[in-house]
Amino acid sequence: MSVRVGAARxxxxxxxxxxxxxxxxxxxxxxxxxxxxxxxxxxxxxxDITREIVGDEADVSVLMKPNADPHSFGLSAVQAxxxxxxxxxxxxxxxxxENVLRHVEAARESGVATFAVGEVxxxxxxxxxxxxxxxxxAGEPDPHFWTDPDRARKAAGLIADQxxxxxxxxxxxxxxxxxARYDGQLADLTTWMEKSFAAVPENRRALVTNxxxxxxxxxxxGFRVIGAVxxxxxxxxxxxxxxxxxxxxxxxxxxVRTVFADSSQPTKLAEVLRQEMGGDVDVVSLYSxxxxxxxxxxxxxxxxxRANTSAMAExxxxx
Numbered sequence: 645m646s647v648r649v650g651a652a653r654x655x656x657x658x659x660x661x662x663x664x665x666x667x668x669x670x671x672x673x674x675x676x677x678x679x680x681x682x683x684x685x686x687x688x689x690x691x692d693i694t695r696e697i698v699g700d701e702a703d704v705s706v707l708m709k710p711n712a713d714p715h716s717f718g719l720s721a722v723q724a725x726x727x728x729x730x731x732x733x734x735x736x737x738x739x740x741x742e743n744v745l746r747h748v749e750a751a752r753e754s755g756v757a758t759f760a761v762g763e764v765x766x767x768x769x770x771x772x773x774x775x776x777x778x779x780x781x782a783g784e785p786d787p788h789f790w791t792d793p794d795r796a797r798k799a800a801g802l803i804a805d806q807x808x809x810x811x812x813x814x815x816x817x818x819x820x821x822x823x824a825r826y827d828g829q830l831a832d833l834t835t836w837m838e839k840s841f842a843a844v845p846e847n848r849r850a851l852v853t854n855x856x857x858x859x860x861x862x863x864x865x866g867f868r869v870i871g872a873v874x875x876x877x878x879x880x881x882x883x884x885x886x887x888x889x890x891x892x893x894x895x896x897x898x899x900v901r902t903v904f905a906d907s908s909q910p911t912k913l914a915e916v917l918r919q920e921m922g923g924d925v926d927v928v929s930l931y932s933x934x935x936x937x938x939x940x941x942x943x944x945x946x947x948x949x950r951a952n953t954s955a956m957a958e959x960x961x962x963x
Contacts, residue, residue, distance in 0.1 A: 679813070680702070680703055680813075681701070681702035681703070681731050681811045681812060681813045681814055682702060682703045682704075682705065682726075682729065682730050682731050682732075683698060683702050683703070683704045683705070683730060683731060683732045683733075683734060683807065683811060684704075684705045684706075684707065684726055684727055684730040684732070684733050684734070685704060685705070685706050685707065685733075685734045685735070686706075686707050686708060686714075686733075686734070686735040686736060686741045686744050686748070687706075687707075687708045687714050687735070687736055687740070687741065687934075688706050688708045688709070688710060688712070688934060688935045689790055689933075689934070689935055689945055689948070690734055690735070690736060690761060690790075690799075690803075691704065691706030691708070692706075692935060692944050692945045693796065693799065693800050693803065693826075693945055694734050694803055694807075696800070696822060696826040697800060697803050697804050697807060697819060697822050697823050697826060698807055698811075698814070698819065698822070699818060699819070699822045700818075701807075701811075701813075701814040701815055701818055701819055702731070702807070702811055702813070702814055705726055705730075707719060707723050707726075707727075707744065708741075708934070710934065710935055710936050710937045710940075710943075711934055711935075711936055711937070712934055713933065713934065714736070714740050714741055714933050714934065715740065715741075715742055715933075716742070716743060717741075717743065717744070718743045718744070719743075719744055719747055723747075724747045724750075727747050727748065727750070727751040727756065728750065728751045728754045728756060730751065730756055731756075731757065731810060731811045731812065732756070732757045732758070732759065732806060732807065732810045732811050733748055733751050733752075733756055733757070733758040733759070734758075734759050734761060734803060734806070735748050735758065735759070735760055735761070736760070736761055736762045736787055737760030737761065737762040737763045737787065738760070738762040738763060738767060738784070738785045738786070738787035739784060739785075739787060740762065740787035740788075757806070757809075757810035759802075759803070759806045761789075761799045761802065761803065762785070762787050762789050764798075764799075764802055765789040765795045765798060765799050766789075766795060766798075767785040767786060767787075767789060768785070768786045768789075768859050768860060768863060769784065769785055769786055770784070770786040770856035770859050786856065786859050786860065788856075788857045788858070788859065788860060788932070788933070789860050790860075790945065791857065791858050791859075791860045791861035791932070791949075791952075792860035792861055792863065792864040793830055793833045793834045793837060793864075793949060794830075794834055794864060795860060795864075796830060796945065797827060797830040797831065797834070800823060800826055800827060800830065801823060801827065804819055804820065804822075804823035807819055808820070829946060830946075833946055833949055833950070836950070836953070837865065837949070837953050838865065840953045840954065840957050841865045841866075841867075841953070841956075841957060843957060843961060844957055844960045844961055845961070847899075848960045848961065849866060849867045849868060849960070850867065850868045850869075850870045850898050850899075850900045851867050851868065851869050851870060851904065851956075852869075852870045852871055852872065852873075852891070852895060852900055852902065852903045852904065853869075853872050853873070853903065853904045853905070853906070853930075853932075854872060854873050854903070854904070854905045854906050855872045855873065855906070856869070856872045857872075857906065857932045857933060858904070858932065868898075870891075870894050870895060870898050870900055871890070871891045871894050871895070872891070873888070873891065873903065873916070888916065888920055889920075892920045892921055895921065896921070901921075901924060901925050901926060902925070902926045902927075902928060902959045902960065903925055903926070903927050903928070904928050904929075904930050904932075904955075904956065904959065905927055905928070905929055905930070906929075906930065906932045906933055926959060928955055928956070928958075928959040929955070930951075930952045930955055930956065931948045931951060931952055932952065935948055936948075
């Protein structure tokens, strides 16, 4: 009898010990996840830049999927909750993430540190008309600052400051070292772009795009923005027949026959413009507002900028 009781007690003790260790392991894993610093980034271009800065010092979650439109992408309930559980939220601002900003505001109100990169990148304003015409008026601040690598370089440094200030548990020396390495790569990018665009003659330095997205690039490298098929800083707007007529006239006057269309959007609008001008228009696809998946042409910010520069230089020179 005593042997049977002893065995039962041993079995009960083993069950208790196993349960304890399973619970402890689960709790330990959950605690580790909770303790790991977290940075949430809205757009994938800023996400890539932030990952270069943060490195292995924190988890970086990017809300916007590859090839998405930053003006129209939305969040799932899980993603919205991630924002409010972050140590730092990095977002573009200036109205770019139109369907996400209310979630960013909610995170800010709950006490999460947030950083609107575009607001401190010396923002320009886009123009609503076509090339100096009667409707050529300054509009809202242009959110597409990353098309100027110098502004992206400034943004990267400011992101590093935000990470070291608001994300507890990171090694500041490691973050600063990552930032310094990436700063050198961005400086090299600017030099390479300058050399690439130097081959474009002065009389061909005129840009027409699907919507106003390359104002910063034009300002930095000496191009002139003739106009856009959608005379707005967002893809959510639509062109009127008068908009297309004004743009066609501006293109004819400037001798421009090339339209640069965003790769994340169908080229339907650019094709409409081609019909307006009698078919003699080249449509060149660029990665302007979203990165692609890895290995698909623009998996990183540096890769995107180099691909765009090569395509633009070729499209404008005819080489």
